[in-house]
Amino acid sequence: VNQNEKGEIIPGVASQWKSNDNRIWTFTLRDNAQWADGTPVTAQDFVYSWQRLVDPKTLSPFAWFAALAGITNAQAIIDGKATPDQLGVSAVDAHTLRIQLDKPLPWFASLTASFAFYPVQKANVESGKDWMKPGKLIGNGAYVLKERVVNEKLVVVPNTHYWDNAKTVLQKVTFLPINQESAATKRYLAGDIDITESFPKNLYQKLLKDIPGQVYTPPQLGTYYYAFNTQKGPTADSRVRLALSMTIDRRLMAEKVLGTGEKPAWHFTPDVTAGFKPDPSPFEQMSQEELNAQAKTLLRAAGYGSQKPLKLTLLYNTSENHQKIAIAVASMWKKNLGVDVKLQNQEWKTYIDSRNTGNFDVIRASW
CATH class of the missing domain: 3.10.105.10 (Dipeptide-binding Protein; Domain 3)
Incomplete structure (x- = not known):
């Protein structure tokens, strides 16, 4: 699932989800959901991805999130006391994903919006050690990785196979890793960049005055x-x-x-x-x-x-x-x-x- 600007969950690859007891959850995937290479996104992709998440061999720093979500056997697998195929997730069919929890959790659906639960394509992962590099990484989101220069830039372009690509507005996004807030602010004011997520705190009042309507401080869902x-x-x-x-x-x-x-x-x-x-x-x-x-x-x-x-x-x-x-x-x-x-x-x-x-x-x- 995805989240809107208010943090509320909305349909993503899953068009709908339901649970009668808040313990057994069923997610229905869109028929037109595809990977960036045009192959369909299936329930089995999520089974593979979530099993890989908790597999100790993967060494995922976010494996704990599956345990926090209460997915059956997640913690046991992380601890090496069970095997990944014992995780409480299964593909009923190509477009139906079933998740079993240790106990009822009414807000489980909202947890699946976490990037820890994003799917990865098995064929892509197993294609070789360079599978995450530009031109090789195959995702299922709105954008694909076109270019990455370490400590210089990261460029993404629209994924033409994305199920909702018709609503994609930006045709190219370049991310710049600028550590110094003052440098980022100078480049923004000079028109070199379109948005910066931070600026020197001591410039706040001045920026409010100098560029009215361009400084936005929304509530932060973070600590x-x-x-x-x-x-x-x-x-x-x-x-x-x-x-x-x-x-x-x-x-x-x-x-x-x-x-x-x-x-x-x-x-x-x-x-x-x-x-x-x-x-x-x-x-x-x-x-x-x-x-x-x-x-x-x-x-x-x-x-x-x-x-x-x-x-x-x-x-x-x-x-x-x-x-x-x-x-x-x-x-x-x-x-x-x-x-x-x-x-x-x-x-x-x-x-x-x-x-x-x-x-x-x-x-x-x-x-």
């Missing part, structure tokens, strides 16, 4: 956060983690450090999430002074203080905005807890490697 290494180092102590979390002044970060419509993150799930109406967080009901006081007590209990200051490294991927946030947070930790923070930025690939290998104390992340 910006710092993840702690819970396996080693000082942050393996839950008291240290809680103290660090408590002394991040979320209100100040949202209103002053950023100031472009962000909201304090009192819950991991964004408050704009459909159907999410949480109770107030305990942190939200306390003043920052109260939070700081409790954090100091926690850190002392963990064995840190003026005679033994906490030292850690805060890692983020290269970005002016990430750097700005990191500097602000490091300042809060230093001021309120006496923490010595070393800021470290890495290019994306190196950053991902560090994250996957656990080579960090605290790391920037988002979801």
Whole structure:
């Protein structure tokens, strides 16, 4: 399924779906759904793709999502206690996909909009190690990959076999990996690029004035956060983690450090999430002074203080905005807890490697 601009699920390759008990789900695929090479997209393609997702041999970083969705045997397969063919998904016929869950899940259909559940073509995957390269990658979406130059650009063009291609408007889209928000803003203002997803926060008010109607800050279905290494180092102590979390002044970060419509993150799930109406967080009901006081007590209990200051490294991927946030947070930790923070930025690939290998104390992340 797909999502509209409000985050509501709408038909995609599946024209309809149903479940009588929220445990057994049936998806009906479109007769005219095709891969970019013109071959039909079938229910078996989804069976293959989802089995491949949870197969430990694939080493998919998003295999856990199938387990989170509650698909029968997903976790057992990921843990090596069952085989991929035991996953609770089957093809009733070429255009009917059946999914079995461990327990009823009324919102399961919405989870299938995740890219983790996108299908891949078996023949394409098994064609060789270069199957993901331009000219060889065969997808079933609105666009196909035409060109990719690492760290320079990525170009996509319409997939003429896409079932809804008649509504495709843009005939070519070029993505540019510009790490520096100021550089991206300059190129936008010069007319070199048509859209940029970020800009230096300190330019927000100026841009609103200089280019009215061109700056858009929609509600974000996502959360910006710092993840702690819970396996080693000082942050393996839950008291240290809680103290660090408590002394991040979320209100100040949202209103002053950023100031472009962000909201304090009192819950991991964004408050704009459909159907999410949480109770107030305990942190939200306390003043920052109260939070700081409790954090100091926690850190002392963990064995840190003026005679033994906490030292850690805060890692983020290269970005002016990430750097700005990191500097602000490091300042809060230093001021309120006496923490010595070393800021470290890495290019994306190196950053991902560090994250996957656990080579960090605290790391920037988002979801």
